[in-house]
Amino acid sequence: MRIGYLGPTGSFSEEALQLFLTTQPEIMEPPVELIPFTTIPKLLTACQALEIEGAFVPLENSTEGQVAVTMDMLGQTENLYIMREFIHPVDQCLITAKPLHPQEIEQVFSHEQALGQCRDFLETQLPQARHSPCFSTAEAATKISHNPDNNWAAIGPRRSAEIYKLHCLAEKIQDSMLNATRFAFVGHHLAEMSEEDKTSLLIVTGDTPGALASALQEFSQRNINLSRIESRPSKKRLGEYVFFIDIDGYVFSSSLQDALWALKNIGVNTKLLGSYPKAKPLAKD
Numbered sequence: 001m002r003i004g005y006l007g008p009t010g011s012f013s014e015e016a017l018q019l020f021l022t023t024q025p026e027i028m029e030p031p032v033e034l035i036p037f038t039t040i041p042k043l044l045t046a047c048q049a050l051e052i053e054g055a056f057v058p059l060e061n062s063t064e065g066q067v068a069v070t071m072d073m074l075g076q077t078e079n080l081y082i083m084r085e086f087i088h089p090v091d092q093c094l095i096t097a098k099p100l101h102p103q104e105i106e107q108v109f110s111h112e113q114a115l116g117q118c119r120d121f122l123e124t125q126l127p128q129a130r131h132s133p134c135f136s137t138a139e140a141a142t143k144i145s146h147n148p149d150n151n152w153a154a155i156g157p158r159r160s161a162e163i164y165k166l167h168c169l170a171e172k173i174q175d176s177m178l179n180a181t182r183f184a185f186v187g188h189h190l191a192e193m194s195e196e197d198k199t200s201l202l203i204v205t206g207d208t209p210g211a212l213a214s215a216l217q218e219f220s221q222r223n224i225n226l227s228r229i230e231s232r233p234s235k236k237r238l239g240e241y242v243f244f245i246d247i248d249g250y251v252f253s254s255s256l257q258d259a260l261w262a263l264k265n266i267g268v269n270t271k272l273l274g275s276y277p278k279a280k281p282l283a284k285d
Contacts, residue, residue, distance in 0.1 A: 001029040002052040007036020010160035011138035016088035064116040082274025084185040094170040097148035109140035110155035121173040191276040197250040200273040218262045251275035
């Protein structure tokens with residue numbers, strides 16, 4: 001079974017995927033081959049084209065919120081479903097290719113989410129350093145490892161420093177010690193119903209006044225709990241949005257099916273992104 005993730009080796013995505021594999025052996029068909037991709041769009045496009053059987057992608061972070069590119073791609077791709085979710089605690093480290101004093105660091109590389117998660121540290125400890133976004137934290141580590149003469153640093157997991165033989169200058173530099181990222185395992189079919197499920201939908205309400213409120217009311221009337229709602233630009237015209245919502249319950253439950261029919265009747269388009277077991281947060285050491 002081929003599973004893709006946001007690489008290269010040493011990324012938080014790979015670290016989380018390794019842990020995920022130990023907790024979800026029932027959905028994996030051995031042998032399992034892990035394949036790194038340079039970007040999330042390439043990863044999900046490959047999964048849609050059946051080049052890989054599954055994709056492991058970050059959905060949202062407790063500090064920085066949704067991973068926009070993942071949400072956009074899930075909204076655009078067809079025949080892909082979230083089959084599992086996995087919550088992974090994230091500790092960020094300041095990594096360098098050579099011993100440096102913080103004041104000597106001129107540029108910091110990392111994924112934009114990681115830079116955001118360490119905003120306070122960067123502003124107070126490295127005010128002189130420029131911030132350079134990368135496709136992943138592991139790409140940032142490889143960049144500084146290939147340029148050891150520069151006074152550069154990367155932000156990423158301690159594992160990246162170990163893999164690329166770099167120096168871990170500071171640990172746990174994220175703004176919140178409860179920092180965690182929610183990942184999704186995406187595949188080609190729906191997960192089976194479990195004891196406690198969650199359903200993710202994309203809804204398109206149009207620009208009719210009160211359309212979103214009417215759509216949400218359909219869930220409220222049936223005592224269906226919405227645990228998350230976030231908007232993204234429709235990418236069609238300025239001021240037009242689509243909405244990603246997470247709902248407690250399985251998609252084929254009678255109450256949720258009734259709500260989906262009601263949405264259709266009032267002209268609200270929906271796309272099923274997945275129905276899957278709720279994840280339990282991992283305890284931090």
